[in-house]
Each structure stands twice: as C-alpha cells, then as structure tokens.
Amino acid sequence: MSDDALNADASTQPRSVLVTGASTFLGGYLVARLAANPSIERVVAVDSRVPRKDLMRRMGRAEFLRLDIRRPSVAKAIANYNVDTVVHAAPSIMDSVGHSSAIKELNVVGSMQVCAACQRSPSVKRLILRSTAQVYGASAGDPGRFTEATRPTREPRGGYGRDLIDVEGYVRGLARRRQDIDVTILRYQSMLGPRVRSQMGSYLSMPIVPSVFGFSPRLQFLHEEDALAAIEYATINPSPGTFNIAGDGVVSLAQAVHRSGHVQLPVLSSLVPPLVGVLQDGRLPVMRSSHTPYLSYGRVVDNTRMRTELGFEPKYTSMQTLDDFIARGKTSPVITAGTWRELEGRAVATATALQ
Template sequence: MTDDKGSQTPPRSVLVTGASTFLGGYLVARLAADPAIERVVAVDSRVPTKNLMRRMGRADFLRLDIRRPAIAKAIASYDVDTVVHAAPSIMDSVEHSAAIKELNVVGTMQVCAACQRSPSVKRLVLRSSARVYGAGPSDPGFFSEGTPARKEPRRGYGRDLIDMEGYARGLSRRRQDIGVSILRFQSILGPRIRTRMSAYLSMPVVPTAFGYQPRLQFLHEEDALAALAHATLNPRPGTFNVAGDGIVTLSQSVHRAGHVKLPVPATLISPLVSVLQNGRLPGMRSEHTSYLSYGRVLDTTRMRSELGFEPRYTSMETLDDFIARGKNEPVVSADAWRSLEQRAVATATRLQ
C-alpha cells in the first residue's frame, strides 16, 4: 500500500477482530483462501468453533482481548497494513449490557489507538450498522450517509455504534494516511447467522405495533460477508450504507414466513416477545420497538457508485432464502394464504 487514501493497492497483511463471530470468522476464511494476501491474522478473546477454525486454513489465530494493549503488539508483530474491526457486538441477539458496551466502545478505542501508533497500518474497515440512524415518525423516506438521525439513539447498541464510528473518524483525522471505511449494514438475515430480527421473524405468533406498517430492508449474510471482503480488498475511504434492493413491509415478512401477526400497542411488544420466546429472546428496548413501528430504509447509491459493491440478493430474496433454508415452521401454509387472499379479492369484487 501507499500513503494515498485512495490507493487501490491490495492488502498484504490483514488482521481481523471478532474471529469467533459469524462475520469475522468467515471473513478470515475468505481472506486466507486468497493467495494474493501474504498473511491473515484472526483475533478474538474466544476460541472459534472447530469447524470455523478449520475453515480459516493458513490464518494465524491469536487469543487476546482487544480492550487490552496486546492488540497493538499483535499489529506490530505481524506488520499489519489492514485492520478489519468486525468484533463489535451489534447483531443484537443478546441483551445489551455494561460488558458488551465495554467490548464495543473501549475495544474500538483500543483498536483505533493501536492503528494510530503503528506506522504499517494504512487501512481500517469498521463493521457498523444502520442503527446509528435510529427510528422515528419524522424519518426521511431514505437515509443517506449524511442524513442526521431525527432521533439519535441515546443508549444501547445504537449509542455504541455512534461512539465507535466517532473513534474511527478521529483516527482518520489524526492519521491522514490511513483510509477508513465504515460499512453500515442493514438488518442481516440468513440461514446460518442469528440476529434479533431473525429470532423475531421466526416466532410463530409475531407481536406487531397496532396501526403501523414499517418499511424494512434486509441484507443477506453472504452479501454482508462479501461487502466486508470487498472493502478489505478494494480500499475506498468513507461511510457506506449496505442493503439489498427493494423494500419489504413487516406484514409481508410475517405472512411470507407463514406466521401470524398479533397487533398490540407498541409498549407491549417487548414483554410479549419475551413471554412468547420463553425468555430465549431478550425483551426489546425502546429503540427496537421504534424500529418495528416506523421501520428504516437506506439510500445505497454510494454503495454502488463509490464503494463499487453490488449485493447478490434483494431484500425480498434475502427474506425468502432465510425462510426457505432456515428453521422456520409455518403456522399457515403458503397455499392457505393464497386461498385466503383469493377469497378476500372475490369478496371485495362482489361488494363493489
């Protein structure tokens, strides 16, 4: 790599945090399979599963805590030029806690500080999320990367993301030779990855906010991995929304899964989700219920024009693949839904 932020020189030595997670681990596997990359270093405080470790091939695994100064030693020892920070806990499949906040915020601070001190580092890719925009009744039809949140998250995962992105931008200002790419992923779905949204849509009876029809987008797990790999191999500094084409309403999502909507006041969604999941899915905070009331849609123009990335799956195709290959059991079959729709149309026609 050169000192030019816009350099297209591919990485030589890559370090990936969060190697025990789905995105971090499988990204390591993809990069390790690329002969153009001399060295791939996988970092996590937890040991990946045997299957994931086997997929990582020639990558070196280091068991260390990114909140500690040891991350700087690892970067220096392996002469790392590209850091992919995939460790932040933002999949939201567990309740946010002080420990998770420390991992997200303090961990990102330490990673950015280590990059700043290392003369070899020329590139940082940060996995972020569209949750930085929040969700509310005054939201625009499409959030572009420069659109400020109408209701900025004040706590939880959303707040963590804002702080993490702040550290990454601070690194870019202090070390202007380091190109920083921030990828804001839309809600990820797939047959292998577990997120709060995937658990929510897998419920046979799905509590929804009465009187609201949120507009949603989805990002396939394979496209999320491909976007991270693309940003690693094709340096493009900046902030980028990443989502599949198209819009899917929450009602469509529930019906296509063959499940049943249970419209309730928004304040009751969280306790009902916890009860219906027998405690397996944590109750939802206000930021989650706002999202399920108002939805959130991203403008992905920069993803294509500047990042140069094109997802393989649309939002609807992502949903359908999640339903087809996941572990969802429909309460109402597709044939039954079609029959009900035909009867409803026939009845409406007679009444006209």
C-alpha cells in the same frame, strides 16, 4: 474467494491483515476468505473467544490469537505481525443475549483500544469498520431514505446504535490524526440468513409476531452472503469513506410476516418487548424497548454510494433475502399457502353471497 476480490489490482491488496471478532460469522468467514487469497501474505484472527471447530478449520493458514481487544495486547499483535490493514468486525450488533453493559464495554472500550493501536503503529495504512444502519435511529420525522450524510432525526440513546455512533466517532478521529490511514465505514442494514443469528431474524422466525398497533414499518434487508462479500470487497479494494450496505427494495413488516406464513399480532408499543420475551421463552435474542421505534417506523437507507464509489453490487434484493431466509431457515409456517387460498376462497364466497 469472490470474483470481485480476484479482480482487484494486486498492487492495492493488503499484505498483512488483522481481523477482530474472529469468532463471529462475519469476522470468522472473512478470515477464511482472506486466508484463501494467495496475494495476502499473512492473516491474523483475533478474538477473546475461540471460534467453533468447523470455523477454525475454514480459517486454514490464518493465525489465531486469543486476546481481549479492550487491552493493550492488540497493539502488540499489530506490531509483531507488521499489520497494514485492520478489519474491525468485533463490535457486537447481533449478540444472542441482547445488549448489555459488558457488550457496550467491548464495543466502545475495545474500539478505543483498536484505534489507539492503529494510531501508534507506523505499519497500519487502512482500517475497515463494520458498523450498522442503527446509527440513524428511527422516528416519525425520518426521511424516506437515509444517505450517508443524513443526520438522524433522533439519535439512539442506547443499545447498539448508540455504541456504534461512538465507535464511528473514534474511527473518524483516527482518520483526522493519521491522515495517511484510509478509513472505511460500512453501515449494514438488518442481516438475514440461516448461518447468522440476528435479532430481526429471530423476531421474524416467531410463529406469532407482535407488532406495534397502527404502524406498518418499511424494512430493508441484507443477505448474509452479501454482508460477507461486502466486507471482503472493502478489505481488498481500498475505498475510504462511509457506505450504506443494503439490498435493493423495501419490504413492509406485514409482507414479511405474511410471506413467512406466520401470524401478526398488533399490540400497543409498550407491550411488544414483554410479549416477545414471553413468546421466545428465553431461547432467542431478546427484544428491548429501544427496538420499538424501529418496529414502528422502520428504516430504509440509500445504497447509491455502495455502487458508485465503493463499487460493490449485492446479489440479493431485500425481498430475495427474505424469501431465501424463509426457504433455508429454521422457520415453519403456521399458515400454509393452502390455508391462505382456503381463507381467500371463503372471503370471496361470503362477499358474493352478500351481494
């Protein structure tokens, strides 16, 4: 349990919490942290997939229910356990097989059922949604930083961004219909860490990284530990509203590839997805054409409200997140620091000789 959670006012802490997506990194580890909090009477973990054995052990006293949130059974679970706080961490954003019709159904239809169940339940007083900064899209006309009130220049037409735009709409609709329910939406930036599988993490782990020729996108990262701490903090500390969750600072794609010791391969935008598929050889999350705008223009969010209104402070900057991912991840540099020094020495010697 984090220090922030321990410092929360006991009168505001939830008594009975239901967490969806218990087999995922965020959902499963959140359940483990909440179960370790003696102020919370009951923690209910929900997922259609059984969590790994080690993750299940971490959950301790939490009760696991294997059920599909796309079905009305989630409403029965909320009623049976007299749930007052629902943490909806199930929407898929980083699935290892990429976005599909089945994932879209889980994201959209599952969220509709969760919102409907909360609306019918007299015990539910809070709903926390794990969303994504992908709802802002990516285009040439984007602002330098997206605030929570900024409308996307070009809304995503598909993929996770489109799914979560719809999901956020259902959640806000719930807040209008049940004004006694506090709704918190957390828009996460790209997560990196050795324990979480994300498309950006897999992309940066490639020895040869295809990029869009002529573009140097600005990126922003969120450490897996900060991602977990943020959703725990929001669960323990009531803070209705929408919040961008991201580390400070900006990292260009060229910087990220250089620091990892990998090789950047600039190509036409239409060639990036197929090249990624060939180089990954089906072993890592796929990159689809919907990702090319992000790899061209990047995306940076303003995290001021995260600090001033939510009250959460991340421990890692974007650069520190990247460096920790490189240091503790499973990536191996193609070009070592020694190689870079040797190439730099040759360049200097050649430039001197030409003078």
